[in-house]
Amino acid sequence: MSTSTAAAAAAAAPPDPTPEELKAAREKEQAEQATLPYKWTQALEEVDIIVALPAGTRGRDLIVDIKLTGLKVGLKGKEPLFEGTLYKPIRLDDSTWSVSDSTLEIHLDKSNKKEWWPHVLTHHPKIDVSKIQPENSKLSDLDGETRGMVEKMMYDQRQKEMGLPTSDEQKKMDMLKKFQVQHPEMDFSKAKINM
Known part of the structure; x- marks a missing residue:
């Protein structure tokens, strides 16, 4: 990506939100949640x-229906407290619920363990998952494939911030240069690389 292309991309990007806009968005999200x-x-x-739950509620007083892609919770004989489609499928065998001290605790084990959910049920308000601060972990804690993916993402992010090509863009440019060297008889003056 040339510096003029990077400058044009930066100019076309929306401006960063102001602190007031960020605060208002955070307050709106908290109010919705x-x-x-x-x-x-x-x-x-x-x-x-x-x-x-109402004081004295026990497990046998509840309907808790956990499905692969849905969830329904309510008191027997009454309208459900909530029900709907889950944001993504879960692992049923590892998802559980329990009641203690008038509190229902539901644990859902995600099928995709590499993704933040913007909401539990699809019809409920979303949170901004880009603002999630994951607990501190070290790259060394990750398995090889995940670690490689995270390192590539971090490298590509730094490259973008500096207006430089990402690893994939660099590979394409290197392949074109290699092809140009192998075929000096061809005119590459109008060649374009889709990034």
């Missing part, structure tokens, strides 16, 4: 949901 009938947290591997 506060309206949900549950609280939830997540790690890359799992989603944990906490539901406050």
Whole structure:
């Protein structure tokens, strides 16, 4: 990518939000999440949901239906507290629920353990997953394939920030140069590489 192309891409990018806009977006997201009938947290591997129940509620008083792509929670004989389609499929065998101290705890084991969920149920408000700060981990904690993928993503991000080609773009440019050397009889003056 040439410097003029990088400058044009930077000029076309939307401006960074102001601190006031960021604060307003964070407050809106918090207000939307506060309206949900549950609280939830997540790690890359799992989603944990906490539901406050009427005092004295026991497991046998509940309907908790966990499906591959759906979830329904309610008190027997009443309208469900919530139900809907999960953002992504889960691993049923490793997903559980329990009740203690008038609190229902639901543990959902994600099928895709490399993705943040913007919401639990698809019809509920989303969170901005780009703002998630994962717990500190070291690259050495990751398996080889995941570590390689993360290192490549970090390298490509640094390259983009400096207006330089990503690893994939660099490979394409190197292949073109190699081809040019092997075929000096060809005119490459109008060659373009799709990035």
